[in-house]
Amino acid sequence: MSLIRKVARPLLGASFIAGGIDRLRNSEEATEQLEPTLQEIVSYVPQAEFLTSNTKLTVQVLGGVQVAAGAALALGKFPRLAALTLCGVHKFNSYAEYRSAELETEEDVTAQRKTLLKNISILGGLGIAAADLAGKPSLAWRAEHLAKDAKKKGTKFADKTVKYAEGLGDDASKTLKAYEKDAKKGFKKAEKEARKAVARASKEAQKAKDLV
Numbered sequence: 001m002s003l004i005r006k007v008a009r010p011l012l013g014a015s016f017i018a019g020g021i022d023r024l025r026n027s028e029e030a031t032e033q034l035e036p037t038l039q040e041i042v043s044y045v046p047q048a049e050f051l052t053s054n055t056k057l058t059v060q061v062l063g064g065v066q067v068a069a070g071a072a073l074a075l076g077k078f079p080r081l082a083a084l085t086l087c088g089v090h091k092f093n094s095y096a097e098y099r100s101a102e103l104e105t106e107e108d109v110t111a112q113r114k115t116l117l118k119n120i121s122i123l124g125g126l127g128i129a130a131a132d133l134a135g136k137p138s139l140a141w142r143a144e145h146l147a148k149d150a151k152k153k154g155t156k157f158a159d160k161t162v163k164y165a166e167g168l169g170d171d172a173s174k175t176l177k178a179y180e181k182d183a184k185k186g187f188k189k190a191e192k193e194a195r196k197a198v199a200r201a202s203k204e205a206q207k208a209k210d211l212v
Contacts, residue, residue: 005076005132012125013074016086019093020066023059030059037096065089073129083129090126094119 023030038051038058051058066089072082097119101112 008125009076009079009129010074012122012129013070013072013082013086015122016066016070016089017074020063020068020070023063023066027056027060027063030063031056033100034059034062034096037092037099040099062089062092080130080132083126083132087123087126087130090119090123094123 035052035055038055042048042052065085069082069085069089073079073086094116098112098116101108101115103109103112
């Protein structure tokens, strides 16, 4: 892990750990603040009624998730999953904070605007953390380059084998070309299937990310 990651991840996770602990300690106050937002969610998604059946428990669970995911990100344990989880929690918290803000004076409006910009900045940091591969190439990149390397090695091997077969005579050369033709068809089919599998995996990962 690079020095930047060692410093940045704990800094990013610290606020969520502190916020989660505060929510657990002051669950009654947090329940009052979040209940209108939970009720609004249920009005749009009736299947989420369990969120308001025990609002205090829901608030405590959210606080626990914040602490756990924040600690995981700070310690570098499953950092991408932790950051993705915190993205969802942060979106919810930001909306609840925006919805419950009192806008009675011009100073209140200015403070809300600053808070909104701060929350957007944090969300951007979490997005970078969720996409951070720690210097490792993505699955799609590895699959593509593996296919290219295999194709290059296959071409070199085929060229050497063709020269060898030509030295043995026309029959050997014809037989080899027939095998080579079949092999190319098989390779193209395998390459096509591999690309489809990578595309499906990428779509599933994107769907999971959008649901959070």
